[in-house]
Amino acid sequence: MRDIGALYELFKAHPIICTDSRKVEPGCLFFALKGENFDGNRFAKQALDKGAAFAVIDDPEFAHSDRYILVSDVLDTLQRLAQFHRHQFLIPFLAITGSNGKTTTKELINLVLASHYRIYATRGNLNNHIGVPLTLLAIPEEAEIAVVEMGANHQGEIAALCEIAHPTHGIITNIGRAHLEGFGGLEGVKKGKSELYRYLAAHNGVAFVNKDEEHLQELLSPAQRAVFYRRTASFDPHSLDLQVRLEQAEPHIQITFWDEYERPYTANSKLSGMHNFQNVMTAVAIGQYFKVPERKIAAAIESYTPQNMRSQWITAGTTQFLLDAYNANPTSVAKTLDYFAGLDKPHKIAILGAMKELGDYSAEEHERIARQASRFDFEKIILVGDEFKEAARQIAALHFDDTHALAEWYRQQDFSGCTILIKGSRSMKLESLLNNDNTEHAQ
Structure with a gap:
């Protein structure tokens, strides 16, 4: 078929990209991607019938008219089109990756930068080999800064995403024990x-480095351009680091940071806990680097409300829930347990769902988390999933094979006056425990 330049001209006339024939918008370009259990080529006609302008396919059997654009590989074409669109911009492209906190950090950075610039940031968690191209293709021509989240569970994936997105700036939030199966261990x-x-x-880009996070500085190349930031007890006017002071972590984070004239600014976040302080501090550092006025940085930090099962406080009657069930890995669970144990709350109960993608490390990591939980003064520890079965036996915790079995038991209990942590991998769907409760979000 035509080259990427010609396809890009078509994209400019039809700038909405669709990859799901069930969600076709009138006038969009439909890309017939393949998955393990589906072939998008088979849905190209359906997409056109629903109003798509053209369908990009890679199987000639389905090319029935000139509205079908035949290419050698649909995914590769989507990625190259996204790369071509990215090269139309001479603006900062900030990439965010890391084991934990990527999405919360991205949302905070988005709010901070959007208070002063026209920003486009990754929507939701479109952060993989399909999501990143879709993010890039959605960037409008008036954008002044782009923020692109990058996820990975194997070596080589971040490098491939960088070749598509060509970031000029980048952040690694932290290095933790996540996706150990795919990565082959912490190294x-x-x-x-x-x-x-x-x-x-x-590529002479700028790395942002949190000095408080283990491993990050050792990953830098010699003479690499880097901006450092860290927590401080008091402002050091002689330091080149961007500095943030933690005034309190509970019940909500309060910070102080300084402008170039050493004037202090305070921000009160709705987030809580040391793990979230790192996310807040990163957003402050990015804002200061890009010359966002400090008063705008503080206001943006204060405007962020936790959502989407990430550090959400939810109330049902006299029961409080800390819902952090969007995902889980050994590092994030350990940090959340430390935070939850330190809260001055009554009758604490920890419900922990299995952690996925750990491979040969699974038994060891689940036992480690169970032992950690057992050291705290929780009224109950409830472990869910086959991966936790042996660990539950070792610490005499309640164990359920799956979330459905847990829910059957849960509905027969009275947790009035309790504070309950719910933490587990996305596939466990532990949030379903709250579906029948009269819940309200707490600030």
Whole structure:
């Protein structure tokens, strides 16, 4: 078929991209992607019938008219089109990756930068080999800064996403024990995430480095351009680091930071806990680097409300829930347990769902988390999933094979006056425990 330049002209006339024939918008370009259990080519006609302008396919059997654009590989074409669109911009492209906190950090940065610039940031968690191209293709021509979240569970994936997005700036939030199966252990995680730093070093980009996070500084290349930031007890006017002071972490985070004239600014976040302080501090550092006025940074930090099962406080009658069930890995669960244990709350109960994608490390990591939970003064520890079965036996915790079995038991209990942590991998769907409760979100 035509080259990417010609396809790009078509994209400019039809700038809405669709990859799901059930969600076709009139005049869109439909890309017939393939998955393990589906072939988008088979749905191209349906997409056109629903109003798509053209369908990009890679099987000639389905090319029935000139509204079918035949290419050698639909996914590769989508990625190259996204790369072509990205090269139309001479603006900062900020990439965010890391084991934990990517999405919360991205949302905070988005609010901070959007208070002063025209920003486009990744929507939801479109952060993989399909999501990143879709993010890039949605960036409007008036954007002044783009923020692109990048996820990975194997080495080489971040490098591939960098070749598509060509970031000029980048952040690794942290290095943790996530996706150990795909990465092949913690050293594999370090190598995989550091692909962002290596790309930036090779292209004269700027890396943002949190000095408080383990491993990050060692991943930098010699003489790499980097901006450092850290927590401080008091402002050091002689330091080149961007500095933020934590005034309190509970019940909500309060911080102080300083402008170039050493004037202090305070922000009161709706987030809580040391793990979220790191996310807030990163957003402050990015804002200051990009010259967002400090008063706007503070207002943006204060405007962020936790949502989408990430550090959400929810109330049902006299029961309080800390719902953090969007995802889980050993590092994030350990940090959340530390935070939950330190809360001055009554009758604390920890409900922990299995952690996925750990491979040969699974038994060890689930036992480690169970032992950690057992050291705290929780009224109950409830472990869910086959992966926790042996660990539950070792610490005499309640165990359920799956969320459905837990829910059957849960509905027969009275948790009035309790504070309940709900933490687990996305596939566990532990949030379903709250579906029948009369819940309201707490600020």
